[in-house]
Amino acid sequence: MFAEGCPSSAVPIRIGEKWAGMVLVCLADGPRRFSELKVPLRGVTPKVLTETLRALERDGMITRTAYDEMPPRVEYALTDLGRSLFAMMHACREWAEANLPDVLAAREAYLDAQAEARTRDAG
Template sequence: MRQPLDPDMFAGCRASGASLIRIGDKWTSRVIRCLESGPRRFSEIQVPLRGVTPKVLTETLRAMERDGLVERTVYAERPPRVEYTLTPLGHTLREPMAAGCAWSEAHLPEVMEAREAHERSSLVQDMAEQQTSQR
């Protein structure tokens, strides 16, 4: 029997709330991570993806299946059992994702600093534009 997914598997990823490297969309890379150790049921995938709605997860899995990253298997049981697994193509994303995570971890402070500087600059520009328009 396989181990259940850890509900906190993304807790240690400081950049998990603000993906710096995007593979597909917000959830695709996380689903890949959930499936890298083998097949999982929908409810298992949901556990560590705390912010995803069932609708969005369904859409993500369907898009991944359409793109050849995930295979969906329906077992003829009562009730029907469905599992998702990474295809060989899906597995090829693990290495670039690992590189993206390493880059994000190494450069997150710089990116956050740049974002804050940009926001400060935008605020100053907005204030200057307001003063100009009031004259």
Template structure:
């Protein structure tokens, strides 16, 4: 039996949200991180990804599947059970993602300051 994903796996103020480099869509890196330790069902992914709507999570999973980063396996039964798992190509992203997250963590203050300055300039221009 796999360990359940912790509900607080992704803090609302998470460096991954600040990283200027995107791996797929907005939620894709978080989905990839959830799948790092093995296959997961949609309902398991929803626990730490509670800020993502079911429609948004489905869109991310389909995009990752389309790009060859995630595989979807449907197991027969009543009800049918579907699991998502990283492919070897998807696993190859784990290390670069960790490097980007570490970089964002190191530059957290600079990134926040830059975003705040940009937003202030936009407000002043109006």
């Protein structure tokens, strides 16, 4: 699993990449411009959105089409490869919905234990 050359290091959508899955979902109904993506993706900085779009394009998940117009227009669209991730993303959402209460309870228990340990160590 951790061997050099393991394909896991080349996986295009990593669990911790918050914006990649959201960008793909935003493109599900058709191409969008950069400014159109920023609306539903409140909170993403232009820099992070640019990096995410470039990574998704690099990995073949989306296409970037620049139109020779004034002013210039660029649209991003899903590829078949990008669309193929939706079944897996749906399964992850179902798992999260079913297990979110347990995850939140575990986080709270962890924080309570950490606070108790700090109190004990301070006293």
